[in-house]
Amino acid sequence: MAGQVRRxxxxxxxxxxxxxxxxxxxxxCGGGDSETSGGAAGGAGSFDFLVNTENATVPAMxxxxxxxxxxxxxxxxxxxxxxxxxxxxxxxxxxLAGQNALPExxxxxxxxxxxxxxxxxxxxxxxxxxxxxxxxxxxxxxxAIATIESxxxxxxxxxxxxxxxGIWYNKKIFADNGxxxxxxxxxxVAASEKLQAAGVQPFxxxxxxxxxxxxxxxxxxxxxxxxxxxxxxxxxxxxLTDPEYVxxxxxxxxxxxxGWFGQGVGSIDYDTAMAQFLGGETGMMYMGSWAxxxxxxxxxxxxxxxxxxxxxxxxxxxxxxxIDQLPSNVGLPMTMSEKAYDENAxxxxxxxxxxxxxxxxxxxQSISGFVxxxxxxxxxxxxxxxxxIASTDETVLWFEAHFPTKATDTSQTNAAPLVSGTxxxxxxxxxxxxxxxxR
Amino acid sequence: xxxxLGDRKAIAVLLGPALLVYxxxxxxxxxxSLGYTLFSGNAIIGFTYVGADxxxxxxxxxxxxxALWFTVKYAAVVTVGQILLGYxxxxxxxxxxxNGSSVIRTLVFFPVVLPTVAVALLFxxxxxxxxxxxxxxxxxxxxxxxxxxxxxxxxTSFAVIVLMDLWRSMGFYAVLLYTGLLDIPEELLEAGRxxxxxxxxxxxxxxxxxxxxxxxxxxxxxxxxxxxVFDTIVALTGGGPGNATTPLTLYxxxxxxxYGEYGYGSTIALLxxxxxxxxxxxxxxSSRRDLTEA
Numbered sequence: 001m002a003g004q005v006r007r008x009x010x011x012x013x014x015x016x017x018x019x020x021x022x023x024x025x026x027x028x029c030g031g032g033d034s035e036t037s038g039g040a041a042g043g044a045g046s047f048d049f050l051v052n053t054e055n056a057t058v059p060a061m062x063x064x065x066x067x068x069x070x071x072x073x074x075x076x077x078x079x080x081x082x083x084x085x086x087x088x089x090x091x092x093x094x095x096l097a098g099q100n101a102l103p104e105x106x107x108x109x110x111x112x113x114x115x116x117x118x119x120x121x122x123x124x125x126x127x128x129x130x131x132x133x134x135x136x137x138x139x140x141x142x143x144a145i146a147t148i149e150s151x152x153x154x155x156x157x158x159x160x161x162x163x164x165x166g167i168w169y170n171k172k173i174f175a176d177n178g179x180x181x182x183x184x185x186x187x188x189v190a191a192s193e194k195l196q197a198a199g200v201q202p203f204x205x206x207x208x209x210x211x212x213x214x215x216x217x218x219x220x221x222x223x224x225x226x227x228x229x230x231x232x233x234x235x236x237x238x239x240l241t242d243p244e245y246v247x248x249x250x251x252x253x254x255x256x257x258x259g260w261f262g263q264g265v266g267s268i269d270y271d272t273a274m275a276q277f278l279g280g281e282t283g284m285m286y287m288g289s290w291a292x293x294x295x296x297x298x299x300x301x302x303x304x305x306x307x308x309x310x311x312x313x314x315x316x317x318x319x320x321x322x323i324d325q326l327p328s329n330v331g332l333p334m335t336m337s338e339k340a341y342d343e344n345a346x347x348x349x350x351x352x353x354x355x356x357x358x359x360x361x362x363x364x365q366s367i368s369g370f371v372x373x374x375x376x377x378x379x380x381x382x383x384x385x386x387x388x389i390a391s392t393d394e395t396v397l398w399f400e401a402h403f404p405t406k407a408t409d410t411s412q413t414n415a416a417p418l419v420s421g422t423x424x425x426x427x428x429x430x431x432x433x434x435x436x437x438x439r
Numbered sequence: 440x441x442x443x444l445g446d447r448k449a450i451a452v453l454l455g456p457a458l459l460v461y462x463x464x465x466x467x468x469x470x471x472s473l474g475y476t477l478f479s480g481n482a483i484i485g486f487t488y489v490g491a492d493x494x495x496x497x498x499x500x501x502x503x504x505x506a507l508w509f510t511v512k513y514a515a516v517v518t519v520g521q522i523l524l525g526y527x528x529x530x531x532x533x534x535x536x537x538n539g540s541s542v543i544r545t546l547v548f549f550p551v552v553l554p555t556v557a558v559a560l561l562f563x564x565x566x567x568x569x570x571x572x573x574x575x576x577x578x579x580x581x582x583x584x585x586x587x588x589x590x591x592x593x594x595t596s597f598a599v600i601v602l603m604d605l606w607r608s609m610g611f612y613a614v615l616l617y618t619g620l621l622d623i624p625e626e627l628l629e630a631g632r633x634x635x636x637x638x639x640x641x642x643x644x645x646x647x648x649x650x651x652x653x654x655x656x657x658x659x660x661x662x663x664x665x666x667x668v669f670d671t672i673v674a675l676t677g678g679g680p681g682n683a684t685t686p687l688t689l690y691x692x693x694x695x696x697x698y699g700e701y702g703y704g705s706t707i708a709l710l711x712x713x714x715x716x717x718x719x720x721x722x723x724x725s726s727r728r729d730l731t732e733a
């Protein structure tokens with residue numbers, strides 16, 4: 001009897017054990033699934049928004065709107081903000097997309113290539129259709145839509161910003177040292193020499209981010225080789241290792257070799273560079289007009305908004321490009337998840353399209369790609385940028401605009417070594433071109 | 440008892456569930472990842488079969504060579520440093536401080552319990568040059584040498600990483616080797632002393648041979664840990680400047696998750712696995728020889 005019982009047990013026990021383990025495994029999967037669908041469906045009716053930590057403006061503005069104009073949308077689906085450092089954004093988006101768990105709204109990838117990839121695989125809302133359905137396509141400026149389409153291959157991102165880029169300078173420091181606003185590269189170099197001699201660091205730049213430096217390379221290229229310089233590289237008609245391209249990297253490296261970006265440029269992050277310029281420690285800074293929010297904030301801006309000037313990237317002697325071709329962009333734009341797009345997300349989108357442009361202009365004196373119906377007075381600096389945007393016929397993009405993620409990363413992480421002299425201009429361009437060739 | 444262990448079904452019952460969980464949680468992902476080496480793509484765009492393309496790419500990728508060289512260099516330097524400093528500390532505990540070593544032991548062990556990221560931030564601030572000069576640069580300035588951009592060049596970044604890792608982990612190896620040294624019978628040392636062995640001779644002839652087994656296990660611990668280094672470097676330098684301090688692990692992570700190339704990332708992971716395996720086999724082999732000689 002005892003033997004029978006034992007045999008009986010030994011026959012059923014593996015079965016029971018196997019069932020138990022399968023049940024465990026299934027519960028684990030089930031948990032994952034419900035979480036995933038919860039994320040995709042918007043965390044039980046909320047309007048989830050994943051944004052890069054560096055961007056403080058959009059979350060703050062949306063929170064303001066959620067308590068005023070967008071209160072109805074917020075009541076139906078409360079705004080829930082989650083932040084991630086920009087360096088980790090692409091990776092997070094890829095993982096979330098792989099699990100179909102992208103939140104309702106999220107910051108598009110650091111390189112347009114990723115957003116394109118997401119869009120091609122049905123993860124991103126087609127805003128042309130969504131806004132047409134809502135009857136609000138006219139709430140977005142056509143110029144902003146054109147920029148987005150040229151970058152992303154479709155209207156796949158929202159222009160929470162619409163920027164022009166160039167060099168911002170400290171008017172007071174320039175006046176004190178008798179420096180006229182440079183219009184050519186040689187004048188820029190001469191001005192920097194003067195500043196350095198006067199004990200003022202010429203440029204503030206975040207080597208940790210890298211792009212403020214690489215955009216000076218593309219700025220030089222657009223002036224020396226013309227507005228198609230980077231398109232030709234993307235199309236494979238030219239290589240970054242061609243001598244005329246290396247010359248641009250060399251020109252920027254030369255600025256670094258003279259110590260004009262300050263010491264330890266690789267350790268300077270975005271906020272520190274901004275604080276250096278707004279604290280009057282440096283004469284110039286390459287930046288986009290999204291920084292108007294920082295410039296008009298008296299707490300950050302120690303030099304006074306009246307002392308901030310803007311100069312287009314200077315011309316290069318004998319170059320094909322014109323000083324009037326300003327780099328323009330829509331910042332690191334936000335986009336929305338196709339899979340999480342529902343009536344509540346639509347209500348938010350409609351409200352944002354209606355109100356964001358005006359609210360941003362009134363509160364932050366900043367310019368977005370949404371139409372602003374506001375009559376509120378704007379300060380001179382904002383007005384100047386508005387006029388610049390309106391009067392610019394031809395725009396250019398930036399160094400990494402057409403690069404895949406890996407080449408973007410290589411370019412931006414090697415920018416600091418380039419200007420600190422541990423990497424030559426030739427080596428820098430070779431590294432980036434290797435990644436472009438690997439496509 | 441023999442009855443139960445002789446019964447195949449009983450063995451299956453006892454081992455089956457654990458084996459199943461192990462297979463699902465460990466073996467399956469490992470094999471899955473191995474399978475990825477033959478594919479390109481990622482979770483967004485799906486996967487396509489590419490045969491041996493990833494391996495060809497691996498052989499021709501200068502970034503892999505750079506990362507492999509850095510990994511080997513780092514593992515060699517840090518392993519030697521960890522074991523050497525750990526052993527010296529252990530000798531200090533046993534032969535100099537003797538019973539009064541507990542306070543020093545605790546102090547030296549303390550960094551081991553600190554979170555890696557906290558230690559990395561501490562070192563980052565200590566060695567920084569901008570926006571403010573850190574402690575080290577201030578001291579260098581005070582003695583008239585002038586500030587150094589520690590994270591600006593490959594060599595100095597490597598030095599800071601090594602210094603940090605040694606400071607962080609030598610306490611652990613010191614305790615590990617200390618327990619090994621305690622196992623050496625006092626009579627043997629006494630006998631050695633009676634025969635006239637003192638100081639270095641005693642250590643070289645008696646202590647070192649008798650602590651070889653624990654030294655070897657420390658070596659295996661250390662080299663496998665250092666070959667797979669990830670968190671300390673990500674937190675301290677992020678692999679920079681450029682990719683000068685990027686080990687294979689970080690390059691694998693970036694390739695898979697930042698650049699969205701799961702297949703190629705898995706191929707790099709395979710290279711790392713083979714490297715760890717080779718080193719471990721090598722250490723085991725040489726340890727067997729040494730033990731038979733002893």
